[in-house]
Amino acid sequence: MLEFLTKLFGRDSGSKNVAKERLRLVLVHDRTSISPHILEALKADMIQVISNYMLIDETNLEVSLDSSGNTVALVANIPVKGMKRASGA
Template identity: 75%
Template sequence: MLEFISRIFGKDSSPSKNVARERLRLVLVHDRTDISPQIMEALKSDLIKVITNYMEIDEAALEVSLDSNENQIALVANIPVKGMKRSGSMAPTGA
């Protein structure tokens, strides 16, 4: 009975509730930063170009997002690294 009452009044911390809360948080962060999805994709593409000069990464699993707390916004990147490239196989820097 207590479990039923807890569910009615929102005490249930189901995984779907947590996922929905996280999605809403991400939407709010993106709204506050005024960064369009196109800019986020361009940023992700540029990160891939730079990082692949030095490492072999899993591009399909790469995640880039913005996170915020009260005072600041952080760029958070989860980049699965498959391996390091040898120094001889790195692309020139073009400086």
């Protein structure tokens, strides 16, 4: 309910979330030696490939790198709206 009211009255914290995401990318870069530019390129490539097969919600898509010790994991949260129909099969 609060989320609905926030969106209704325009008090969405979009710029706050963008700044938070940029800071997170900088921290990941420091820990993993992967530039934010490469992570964004990877995200764009994933969107392009997955969109060939599924209808996805790009606005709520999240791609991140999590590091634990000496390992790094690529974590993707990709909301799927539906499947695309195969053409010509």
